[in-house]
Amino acid sequence: MTGYLLRRIAQAVVVVVLVATIAFFLIHLAPGDPFAAAVENPNVSEGVRAHWRDAYGLDRPLPEQFVRYIASVTKGDLGWSFSLQRPVLDVLADALPHTLLLMSIALTASFALGIFLAITQVMKRGSATDRIISGVSLLFFSTPEFWLALMVIVLLAYRFPVFPIGGMVDPVTHSSLGPVFRIVDVARHTVLPALTLTLLFSAVVARYQRASLLDVLPSEYITTARAKGVPERVIVRRHALRNALLPVITLFGLAFPALLTGAVYVEKVFSWPGMGLVIVNSIDTRDYPLLMAAVIIGSILVTAGSLVADLLYRAFDPRLRHEG
Amino acid sequence: MKADITPAVGKLRVFRRLMSRRSAVAAMLVLALVVIPCAAAPLFARYDPSAQPDIIALRSQPPSFAHPFGTDPFSRDVLSRVLYGGRVSLAVALIATLVSITFGTAYGAVAGFAGGAVESEMMRLLDALLSIPRLLLLIAVFAAWRQLPLPAFVLIVGFTGWYGLSRVVRGQVLALKGQDFVASARALGAGRARILMNHILPNVLTPVIVAAALGVGHVILLEAGLSYLGVGVQQPQPSWGNIIQDGSDQIARLWWISFFPGVAIVVTVMAFNILGDELREALEPRQTGAG
Numbered sequence: 001m002t003g004y005l006l007r008r009i010a011q012a013v014v015v016v017v018l019v020a021t022i023a024f025f026l027i028h029l030a031p032g033d034p035f036a037a038a039v040e041n042p043n044v045s046e047g048v049r050a051h052w053r054d055a056y057g058l059d060r061p062l063p064e065q066f067v068r069y070i071a072s073v074t075k076g077d078l079g080w081s082f083s084l085q086r087p088v089l090d091v092l093a094d095a096l097p098h099t100l101l102l103m104s105i106a107l108t109a110s111f112a113l114g115i116f117l118a119i120t121q122v123m124k125r126g127s128a129t130d131r132i133i134s135g136v137s138l139l140f141f142s143t144p145e146f147w148l149a150l151m152v153i154v155l156l157a158y159r160f161p162v163f164p165i166g167g168m169v170d171p172v173t174h175s176s177l178g179p180v181f182r183i184v185d186v187a188r189h190t191v192l193p194a195l196t197l198t199l200l201f202s203a204v205v206a207r208y209q210r211a212s213l214l215d216v217l218p219s220e221y222i223t224t225a226r227a228k229g230v231p232e233r234v235i236v237r238r239h240a241l242r243n244a245l246l247p248v249i250t251l252f253g254l255a256f257p258a259l260l261t262g263a264v265y266v267e268k269v270f271s272w273p274g275m276g277l278v279i280v281n282s283i284d285t286r287d288y289p290l291l292m293a294a295v296i297i298g299s300i301l302v303t304a305g306s307l308v309a310d311l312l313y314r315a316f317d318p319r320l321r322h323e324g
Numbered sequence: 325m326k327a328d329i330t331p332a333v334g335k336l337r338v339f340r341r342l343m344s345r346r347s348a349v350a351a352m353l354v355l356a357l358v359v360i361p362c363a364a365a366p367l368f369a370r371y372d373p374s375a376q377p378d379i380i381a382l383r384s385q386p387p388s389f390a391h392p393f394g395t396d397p398f399s400r401d402v403l404s405r406v407l408y409g410g411r412v413s414l415a416v417a418l419i420a421t422l423v424s425i426t427f428g429t430a431y432g433a434v435a436g437f438a439g440g441a442v443e444s445e446m447m448r449l450l451d452a453l454l455s456i457p458r459l460l461l462l463i464a465v466f467a468a469w470r471q472l473p474l475p476a477f478v479l480i481v482g483f484t485g486w487y488g489l490s491r492v493v494r495g496q497v498l499a500l501k502g503q504d505f506v507a508s509a510r511a512l513g514a515g516r517a518r519i520l521m522n523h524i525l526p527n528v529l530t531p532v533i534v535a536a537a538l539g540v541g542h543v544i545l546l547e548a549g550l551s552y553l554g555v556g557v558q559q560p561q562p563s564w565g566n567i568i569q570d571g572s573d574q575i576a577r578l579w580w581i582s583f584f585p586g587v588a589i590v591v592t593v594m595a596f597n598i599l600g601d602e603l604r605e606a607l608e609p610r611q612t613g614a615g
Contacts, residue, residue, distance in 0.1 A: 030468035142593035147586035158576040298457030
């Protein structure tokens with residue numbers, strides 16, 4: 001087990017370095033740079049621009065820049081954000097907890113709702129209920145994240161102003177609120193972005209779980225249970241679900257990148273101060289260190305996600321539990 | 325399972341099976357209703373998508389008979405923009421998907437057919453590529469490479485979307501390599517290239533066709549997202565994504581600008597997803613129980 005884990009981690013490190021290399025050259029080979037007149041204030045003189053390039057090392061040969069960058073990343077330094085004038089690590093450390101808060105709520109709600117929907121469908125398979133839920137899942141599966149977020153805002157923040165339109169706290173009153181009301185304030189701001197992500201992701205979970213349940217149902221032990229007179233409800237919930245959960249547990253690990261993608265759009269639309277918003281905001285300023293950090297952290301999440309999926313699978317599948 | 329891989333999937337039979345399924349027909353009808361007006365946008369659109377007929381009197385008009393999808397703050401007709409934008413969005417999605425499936429099929433087929441060290445190295449590279457966070461990489465690259473010409477954008481999107489299909493194709497090729505009809509072709513003296521092109525590739529078409537249908541839907545969503553963020557199709561050329569972006573700043577007041585292109589995306593992507601599922605069913609009827 002330890003050997004397996006070490007091998008997987010070593011593999012993941014190689015992959016992340018490879019992704020970082022590809023991203024570095026693709027980004028840095030682009031014509032112009034973050035201090036070109038088209039990006040920065042055109043009134044700034046060429047001398048000042050040259051000074052900036054010198055200060056950030058952008059005037060050095062590309063291979064040298066690359067070696068310097070990799071060296072600093074291995075020391076845990078992700079560079080200095082041009083646009084925010086802060087260390088990239090600090091920027092991300094501030095934003096990450098906000099993204100994690102949103103993600104954990106959306107993930108929990110999506111799995112609960114998705115699995116519940118799938119069980120409902122499979123118990124009444126072929127019925128109108130089954131078909132309607134399938135149709136609605138497919139609808140959300142086919143909806144762009146950012147558009148759904150915009151429509152949710154139009155409906156529940158403007159048309160029926162039940163929830164705030166964006167941000168994570170009320171910018172005016174939050175600091176003067178007591179501790180309990182601060183939590184209520186954050187909760188109110190969390191509802192719409194979390195709802196958007198849940199609608200999108202529970203559709204994926206439901207589709208996956210339904211297919212997985214239907215795969216298990218023709219198994220012989222299900223036929224045995226049926227022959228013994230076990231009611232369909234108990235068969236689906238107790239006998240089939242246990243085994244049909246395995247692929248869905250894997251989905252949990254694979255969900256990391258999908259949720260990160262969702263976070264980019266949903267955080268942008270709702271101005272949620274998380275990693276996604278940081279990334280989107282660094283587009284206009286061509287903030288190389290921030291963009292690079294986003295790609296690196298994204299690839300770490302993807303590789304970590306698939307590792308987590310593997311480990312969960314091993315933990316939950318008794319057949320794999322005792323293997324090396 | 326083996327019965328599915330034998331080379332006897334008649335094209336006509338698949339088509340007939342597809343046409344006998346109601347949702348497949350509905351999906352194709354919907355696609356025709358979206359694709360034809362968009363492809364022939366100059367015939368169907370009543371206005372020039374970039375014309376600003378009257379920036380004072382006709383700006384930001386809600387939907388009406390003259391402008392069924394309303395007008396935007398530049399007095400441009402949103403319906404005409406959605407039609408012309410659809411042309412761009414659909415073309416981008418179709419060509420990028422074509423690039424993806426061509427490259428993905430070739431890579432997977434070569435890996436599966438070569439076997440040995442070549443295969444294991446190719447698969448290891450594929451594992452690495454699969455760990456690239458596609459959206460983040462595309463955002464970073466397009467943020468650095470401003471104003472890329474559209475063909476370059478399409479190629480980059482296409483070249484970052486073939487990894488999943490490669491794995492599937494390689495699996496199929498591996499399964500086919502040991503089949504009797506391949507052995508008999510080899511016994512008749514067919515060379516490696518001939519066996520791969522004439523005997524194996526036609527039989528991996530099923531997952532490729534399904535992946536193509538689902539892929540088009542996926543790329544439509546991806547392009548819309550990138551264009552919404554400002555790193556996709558660039559103004560003044562309309563695309564479904566950047567029209568939504570046009571309306572998003574004043575979404576409360578001018579909801580129609582973002583609403584209609586979004587509906588176009590949802591309807592189209594949904595139709596492609598249904599078509600993909602139905603094609604899978606028609607090409608390989610339920611394997612469950614058949615063993």
